[in-house]
Amino acid sequence: MILIHVLILIPILTAFLIPIIGRQFPKLHLGWAALAVPIVLFSFFVSKIPAISSNETIAGSMAWIEALDLHFAVYLDGLSLIFTLLITGVGSLVVLYSIFYLSKERESLSHFYAYLLLFMGAMLGVVLSDNLMVLYLFWELTSISSFLLIAFWFRRKKSRYGAQKSFLITVGGGISMLVGFIMLKVMTGTNSVQEIIAMRDSIQEHELFVPALVLILLGAFTKSAQFPFHIWLPDAMEAPTPVSAYLHSATMVKAGLFLVARFTPVFGGEETWFWLVSGVGIFTMFWGSFSAVRQKDLKALLAYSTISQLGLIMSLFGLGSAALQGGASTESVVYTKAIYAALFHLVNHSTFKGALFMVVGIVDHEVGTRDIRKLGGLISLMPITFTLAVISSFSMAGLPPFNGFLSKEMFFTAVLNANEMTVFSMETWGLLFPIIAWVGSIFTFTYSMIIVYRTFLGPYRREKLEKDPHEAPIGMLISPIVLCAMVILLFFFPNRLSEYLLSPAMYSILPAYQNVEGIIPKISAWHGFNLELFMTAGVVVLGAFLMKTFRFWNIVYDLFPEHRSLDRGYQWILSKSERGSKKATDRYMTGFLPNYLYYIYGFLLLMLGGTLWLTGSIVIDTSNDAPVSLYEGIMVFIMATAAAGILFSKSRMTATLLNGVLGYSIAIFFVLFRAPDLALTQLVVETVTTVLFLLCFYHLPEWSKEDRSLKVRLPKIAVSIGMGVLTVLIALSVQGNKLFDSISSYFENSYELAGGRNIVNSILGDFRAFDTMLEVVVLFIAGVGVYTLIKLKADQGGDEIERK
Missing domain, CATH: 1.20.120 (Four Helix Bundle (Hemerythrin (Met), subunit A))
Structure with a gap:
């Protein structure tokens, strides 16, 4: 029981030890020291798969501030197990990849791995916490650590801007989520997530139920880059590629999806929840794929593709929440398949998108550019990287024999079922879901093919490249090879994943359906000549056509000029806020005491x-x-x-x-x-x-x-x-x-309790000893801060920070 708590803290504690290890072993690449942490954690969570797959749960709680109902409570079930395996498994591969990606001589590795491990511990805390306030604490810690990772190359203006942008948007959503959590506490009288789930029926009519729902979704939407909050993710691509592969494909952006999945048993079945989650998700899926096609930078393309894929998963969670309308029943089982598809695609996306980020990182590392207009003809120079790009891109496009094909077909099934829903007035609007999903999938196929064809095929233009292209070292290839192997294995053995991970996660989200037959579908690659197959054929044909004719129809993007974009709107709001705050500050900060x-x-x-x-x-x-x-x-x-x-x-x-x-x-x-x-x-x-x-x-x-x-x-x-x-x-x-009764009588026994004859001295020196000690600690911290600022003052001849 205590072990889970310790596992959450291991990465955080190791983060503080990394700089010390770096000083003690200056010749050691700190990546090897950091690699041990996710491997150990991954091994532990793998060992819990048999127990969790038997629908067991592991829970524990450590007292913290009992008067405020704050306990360090953890809860490991099927849903949290999937996320812990992604956090630690993909984390292990990312750390291994970073060892060969980041130069020991040119980079501050102690900072990088300290930030990375801090983020890893924060993410584990998010998915394992069973206390609302503790969950929020770790939630904001992910924002802080991701800010540090995105701004790792802080001398670049774009890195600083991207870090600030992601921080402002995600923390803003986190604060709204906190208010929603407080409302849940007011409604239920508890901070325990599992207790709140058990009280679902008694709070649905509460006047704070819908406001809490909306505020919690704001936190989820900002973290998972849903429209219109998605604008922070492309700018976050200024981070090193290992950071993008970890935060922006497998972990941080999935935190919002976890939050939606965790609170589906509470809010699922509510009409507002259904429309917000499914509606925002499906539109984000379309807008992300549509915007990805126009990108000229490979990482920017992957950023918008990630937005699109996150919207796809979010919409599935929303559609599946209809299964809780009116309680569990065999007639509603068809809706539960959407949540099952969401869980399956969540795992698949982490594999092929993590591999794609690493492939793009290899191209950037070995070629010196990510500009699609300069790339081409690399297939003969980088054959292994090309193979990995084909596997991961084709999986994202939804082609067999890769795992993305299976979950994409399940996505089509879910949106087609939405067209037949009789709940929430879906008779009229249900048709939009398969249409938007199909159009978005066409653009998904297009940008997936752009990655392969524009980078590795076509004419080779050495004069536009900064380096002589060559294959990456084997150490940098191991991680994407492992992920691509998972892409193929999950296509051929999906039901093994279903049995041990997807099924328990499904029961965690829909506990009322544990005894309902047919809730766990059997995954197969062939279902006959059905509408889903014809939709896939249309996606391939039209997607290929759009890619080939892009130069003729790309003028459609002129309808969405840059100066009218959401990003410009964000910059306008930020600029006006800064000017307004400066004017207000100048009015009262007069310098006159x-x-x-x-x-x-x-x-x-x-x-x-x-x-x-x-x-x-x-x-x-x-x-x-x-x-x-x-x-x-x-x-x-x-x-x-x-x-x-x-x-x-x-x-x-x-x-x-x-x-x-x-x-x-x-x-x-x-x-x-x-x-x-x-x-x-x-x-x-x-x-x-x-x-x-x-x-x-x-x-x-x-x-x-x-x-x-x-x-x-x-x-x-x-x-x-x-x-x-x-x-x-x-x-x-x-x-x-x-x-209240006077406490003076307690201090009258100062001599017996503290050995002091003077009651005032006893109060200051003994009864308030902690207060006095902490005052001294504050002075000590202030002194250390002043000393540090003086001692670590940057040399005047140091590297200049980019300001333009």
């Missing part, structure tokens, strides 16, 4: 004073107060006179001395109240403070006539009096609103 004090104290007066007034909390009860003695009255009169004198003093020296009168008067009060230690401390502090003030003010000019004017002093007098009155009212209100 009194203005800042006005803002702070004015805010306190408005919020605290307004709250006390509106809630009627100003209750003054003096019935239990001790009588005021003559000495105390005299001291109060002296302090009030000194305070008023400060407001009307004409020099800093006079104001400082009067302020000292206040401090020393407080010390006398401590004497009257029999607290000699506090009186001594107050005398020392006040003396030192007064001397320091006098030393500082001695070197400052006297107040000018304008400074002493009523116009300048009146706001100060108003704020001072207001804060004084507010402080007194708060103190009296606290005295008059005794909501």
Whole structure:
């Protein structure tokens, strides 16, 4: 039970050790040290396949903040097992690939592998967490670590821009998801995902149900690059190819799909969920494939193809959620096949798209360019890379004998079933799903063929290349070879994957269907001459035709000019936000210290004073107060006179001395109240403070006539009096609103509990020891930060950062 928790933390802890290992073993390529982590984790999760395939689950919880229902709770079932295997399995191949892709001499490998392992641990935390708040914690950690990975080549302006863009969009969605999680907590009274799933029927009529649904989907859509939030993914391609192969094909962009799958048992069957997930998904599928064809850069093409494939999977999850409308039944089994197809294509996409990213990385690494207009004729120079490109591209295009063909056929079946749905008013709109899916698949076939034909076939143009092309080293080829082997094996043995992984994941998403017959379909490559087969034939014919005639019809893209794109809209919003915030900041950041004090104290007066007034909390009860003695009255009169004198003093020296009168008067009060230690401390502090003030003010000019004017002093007098009155009212209100029993009796035993004869010293040194210790830690951290900034100051002759 504890082991799962430790496994999540292993990559995160190793990330902090990577820089130390790099210093201790300077000749070691850190990739070999990092490779051990995903291999060990992958082996562990593989060992759990027999148990999970028997519909068992592994759960555990470690107490964290029990008062807030925050527990480090983990839950391993069929759905999370698929994702953990992708995270660790593909992660192992990516790390191996990166060892030969990244140069030890030119790259900061300690940073790269620290960021990569941090991301790996965060993704494991997302898919294994059973607590909403812990899930959100790891969710945002994936955004932070991906930001660091995308900006790894931070000296490039495009890398910094892509990292910032992905961070702003995904974190914005994450915040909306957090609000949705809080709403779920309000509705159910628990943060446990499994408990929330069990309470599905009791919360469906709650007024927060639909708002929570929409907010959670915003988080999923932004992370999985669904339209219109997909614009961050193409710019994220500025990251090194291993990052793209890992984050943007197999893991990070799949987090949103995981979230939708995990909460389908909660929101599935709700009409809003169905239309948003399926509608946004199917349109994203079309728009991504349509946009991919026009790209001139191979990684940009893969970025839009990833958007399209993610939309395909998302739409399947949405269509399959209709199975929960009205409860589980044998009549609704036909809808469950969409979710099954989504799970199958999710695995397939990770294999062929991961291999494609690596192939494009090889071309870029060995040829020096990814520009399709410069490539061609590489088949004889890079035969192995060409073979890998054919396998992975043809799988993405949905051709046999590759796994993409099987899941693409299941996709066609699902959208055709959507045309026959009788739920959610699908009679009218259902026809759009197969039409959009078919048109999107045509463009998918087109861009898949562009990758192969424009890169490896056609004329060879050496004069346009930066390097002499040659085959990649075997170390760089191992990972895509393994992935391409999986592409072929899954075509011939899909039902083995179904038995051990897809079926348990299906039951995790649709627990109500565990006892319903026919929910798990048998996967086969041949179903006879059916409509799906004819749709595939049409995709091949029209897709090939569009590729051959691209130069004649590409003018259609002129209808979508760059200056009217969503990306331009994002840049306009960002620019306006920056200008607006600068104008607003310039209005209050005047550099004049009194203005800042006005803002702070004015805010306190408005919020605290307004709250006390509106809630009627100003209750003054003096019935239990001790009588005021003559000495105390005299001291109060002296302090009030000194305070008023400060407001009307004409020099800093006079104001400082009067302020000292206040401090020393407080010390006398401590004497009257029999607290000699506090009186001594107050005398020392006040003396030192007064001397320091006098030393500082001695070197400052006297107040000018304008400074002493009523116009300048009146706001100060108003704020001072207001804060004084507010402080007194708060103190009296606290005295008059005794909501809890006094804790003073606990501290009366300070000698027995802490061994201290002075109760104040015992409170500061023992009862509040952690508070005092943490204050010291804060000072220590600040000191370390200052030292680091001074010590690690960049040399003036260092590399320049690209700014244009």
